[in-house]
Amino acid sequence: MTEKASVNEQILLIEGAGCASCVGKIEKALNHVAGVEQAAMNFAQRSVTVTGDVAAQHLVDAVEAAGYRAKLVEQSESELFAEKEKADQLYYRRLMKNMAIALALGVPMMVYGMVIGDMSIDTTPKRVGWFIAGLLTLAVMYTAGRHFYLSAWNTLRHHNANMDTLVALGTGTAWLYSMVVVLMPDLFPAQARHVYFEASAMIIGLINLGLALEVRARGRTSEAIKRLIGLQAKTARIVKGDDEIDIPVEHVQVGMLVRVRPGEKIPVDGVVVEGKSTLDESMLTGEPMPVAKTPSDELYTGTLNKSGTVVFKASRVGKDTALAQIIGLVKKAQNAKPSIGRLADTISGYFVPTIMMIAVLSALAWLNFGPEPSVAFAVVSATTVLIIACPCALGLATPMSVMVGVGKAAEAGVLIRNGEALQTSSKLTTIVLDKTGTLTQGQPRITGIYPVDDLAKSEVLRLAASLEAGSEHPLADAVVASAKDAGLSLSNVSDFHAVLGQGVSGVVEGHRLLLGNKRLMAENQVETETLQREADDLAAQAQTPVFFAIDGNLVAVFAIADPLKSDTLAALERLRRDGLKIVMLTGDNTATAAAIAEKLSISEFYAEVQPSDKSQYVQQLQAQGERVGMVGDGINDAPALAQADVGFAIGTGTDIAMESADVTLMRGSLHGLADAIEVSRATLGNIKQNLVGAFIYNVAGIPIAAGVLYPISGILLSPVVAGAAMAFSSLTVVSNANRLRFFKPSNR
Amino acid sequence: MWLVNLLGLGLVALIAWWFWGQRAPETAISKEEAVTIKVAGGVYTPSVIHARVGQPLTLNFIREDQAPCAEVVIFEGLDLSLGLPLNETVSQRITPPEAGTYPFSCQMQMYRGQLIVT
Structure with a gap:
């Protein structure tokens, strides 16, 4: 489904290269493709490593033009995942660095404001001091907050808006107002000559911190998929005649023979050709009981070989294996959205512009009706509204829980x-x-054997199974399977006859055997009266009674049923x-x-x-x-x-x-089934908690930020508090979704 | 004061007009078979893609934004979602089944685009 257009190193598997002289031909063909820097073939592994900036298809075409077949080795899921983790890690470090830079300036300024309590411009030395602080804040905004402003500008040009828009506008407003106060204090009444540089720096620091923690928490939401990817073995032991070599699992081709020893994982899907073993398939199916495997049984990638050594023939490799398909399905479902999230999505689409309007209206309200210094109040409330609103929490509520819930279900098979x-x-x-x-x-089995006198049940079963071995009737399968389960070895049958609707007859070890219903016995003059009561009881319990006679004498009745x-x-x-x-x-x-x-x-x-x-x-x-x-x-x-x-x-x-x-x-x-229903209930519950939490947070937070509590209690939120609240609200959503990881299905 | 109020209300109107009254300018028409969509700086470029019913086209996504929310693109109504590793091209061939507007977005609806099928 996905392909890489150009990478620095690509590996091709070559088919049809039978002799060493092919190596030169293939390398030459590849080296002639524009963009190829070097092509080196490993003849033993029939693979070519190509370096250079070139599309994979061109390489395959070149090899095919030279008369061979080529297949690109795709990047394995585990490599992709490792790359993603590395990228996340780099991003995390960058965000933490941004946070450190911003807080290094923001915290001292805030402490100064709290301890000395004076952030107004009244004397010339203070003006100079705050001018320098303003420039330092600008430097912080440029270094630690640049991505917010770039993204805000970019989305604005596209008539779009997102969280970055809010952060950029909020911190920009606070900084701009403060700088105007510093440069032209005479424009403002004396009480309004207050600076808010610390708010800009603190908000940038806190939101970077929130994002960093979110990256961490998000990583944990894909734990289930990571575990599935981790099931893939790295190498496979290929059997070639008398030789055995280890090759990377990506190089295994359909039809190759693979040996797996006890304690090893199955590297690709295949069919057992030699040996027997028991396998732990719980990682794929959730079924805790080990499964016995004998020749012609299927083996699945990622399952664990427990007891014996088996040789199997690879039947599906790469993205065709059951494991790869499961991973694909889970990944796809993890990104799916249940309709419960639709309302939140619709709201998210209108959210940011609405918040911008509320910020403007709130500033107007303060200017018109607020106490002095109304300009300062207006700026604070507008900034706080912009900063506290968190569309992310709303947008994340559903996908994060689905991600964890679907993964959790996959763990249970x-x-x-x-x-x-x-x-x-x-x-x-x-x-x-x-x-x-x-x-x-789904398969009938013998559920009981009722012999006439103290005949050994196993002997009765052995003879009956020997008779039935040639029949294809489902009831015959039940008899033969039960004998096999008991480890009995069967004898040959001769003079075998199947009587439609009645049963079968034949000769085993010199004895004439009859196996079938009452009518078969009656027609062969076999008396069934001695076991008639057992037979009637069985019929009443919805089991099928089957009579068994040796040399004209009834010896037993078998109960056959499809057991629960x-x-x-x-x-x-x-x-x-x-x-x-x-x-x-x-x-x-x-x-x-x-x-x-x-x-x-x-x-x-x-x-x-x-x-x-x-x-x-x-x-x-x-x-x-x-x-x-x-x-x-x-x-x-x-x-x-x-x-x-x-x-x-x-x-x-x-x-x-x-x-x-x-x-x-x-x-x-x-x-x-019970697991599926319980996981889905837990997930939906989690989504609801997230949605309700995010709604309440925004619905309650925004009016408080705008200052509705001020007339009653004199409380007006500081933009710094809003920044912290916003940064941690989306983190809360992701963390709550992560709680689902600890969900356990009810007792079995 | 009335001037300030007027300016403020004008600003509110401007916000509504800019974000809701206008369509994103950059569109791509899939006359060619492939469209390359850059995922960077908070937007898909191009964000509006025109396609024809039943005519297959290839979408190449290149994600350059490190923010984790950009790592998945979901096509509503097409039963399609793609994981986008950083700085790699992810190609998806699609054949639009019927006419209509198919929005695509990141998980949080911050990145938004439309596939318009006629």
Whole structure:
């Protein structure tokens, strides 16, 4: 998406360079491109480092004209981030230096005014003294405050105005008035011959300080993204025949074999070809349990290899990896704006000119109705109004909280796509859940084995699984998977038959086996009476009973069901505690749905719902005034997810390519849903605090600065106090947003 | 005194006229395919960009202002936001979907511009 037009050093990856003689050809081709100072190829890594001020595309074209393919190595996210941090650090130091310069002059002048209390022009020596102080203030304004005046002038020319305009006008007014007093004191009545140089210097110092602290605090708001970027490994160990070499991760290409040892991070996405291990994927999915990986399983960049050594084939590199896409999504969402901030944005647009008008009107009011020396009061009130107003606090209120909130959600494995989803999630009243794959694991498993007499359950399972190994029925998968989970090794089956709607038969280890429903047993003259009671009980619990016979004798009944995810019940409890109504939709029959609903204490459910009808149920709930969040797998449920106020897609693993959902839950657990809703509520609460705070600050601060309290209590704010208030009001907003970093989802 | 009041009210009127009654002067028309927008000194230059429906154009942003609020540009209504590293060109190719005025701004609405699509 972004590209660098010209930099001093660029690295190209070359494809198709098979021999050392290519090196000269490629270097020569590149050296002929205008602007290239030097091109040096590293044959071992198939990369060329080019120095010079030249567009990347020209380099790629030149290499391709020479008969090779070239790809620019993009600056990695971590490099970009490090550069940004460095730039912020430099900016911070410059602001602190400005602050020091301004306060070095401002503080002594203010102390003089407070201790000696005399800042009026009455004698010639004082005039000379204050003239020198005025020139020093001008020097401070030029050195430490220049950026305010430049920006103010620039924006003014463009019929625009910002915070710098206010600072420039405020400090400029104070300085100009004071200088006129020094140069032509006779123009003013004796009491009005007061100078305010200290205000100009102090305000410049304080606002620089406020900005510096804000830069620091802002840095912390992107901590979540920094952590994600930090997951990226720097190098990868490439396997080439018998050799293994470490190369920079940017140089890894699709199809390369990569070895990862225990304790190392996965450098790029890929598929295991050799070895097995368990991986900690919690940094991406929020799922704390390690995940087992065997050949043909997918590995994701940034996850941690815990136990074994694996060799995998790179399948996605650079910005195509799941991690890079997650970072991209989070970054984009962090800059999104929920509509709650729209009013503040509209106000911000009119804010500064309005404040300028209020300042003029306030000065006029003092001149007309104020006590003597009214000129001095007018100048003080106008300056104070200009300085105290803080459009920044208003403008920052929403984006800072969104930044932290979206990052916080990402830490919990929740990807929020846009600002609206964040805002609406906080207001949901009803959650509609799809049963299969959302509440349950989505894959049938054997949940119980009931043998006739004391036959070993594992032996029964081993034989049954051996029989089913060749079948493709979902129930057969359940039997085979359960045997594999138990670590049983299967035998071969011969004379295998599948009887549609009944079950299967075959010969294993010389025994004739039958596995299926009651009808299959009846047709093969197998008596099922001994286990009929168990079978009926199972059916009542919405489990499927499957009979198993060896050589014409019934030996066991298996209970097969799609089991609930282990944490579904706890997650639903959390959602209920959060005040949400739970509704279940399922395509299953009513008996199964009722049994599951009973187990989970779900009072409202709809069974035998076609996937295409799900969105109608959502619509119905919306018509009843509910704000509906729909949770589904993102494929079958796409229309319902789109119809819901917020669509949550459950992505198993790190499948984030689900465009139909507003929110993607990267782990299978419904705790992710509760996390998403709790984070969104906390974020919206934080935004409201910020907005209310910023509104109150401005609405209360400006009249006080204009002097409305003066007739009642004789209080008129000093411009220096206004400067401090303004500098710290935006800092307060950023700090309050940063409080969200410590947000913890409710107990699991 | 009345002269002072008159001047003051005139100043108020002048402020309203200057900031609200006038449009930013510098505009760019995307006859060429690319527009380079400088982010410096509190303004986008140019700040008004004209584009045609369905005709792709490339926006090149160069941020020269160190202030952190300049580091993101958000296009309202286009579902687009760009991070702007200091002193680097960030290119974004867009195809305006339909006619209208799409404001773009920094996070705090201090930097402001418009993409006018006809």
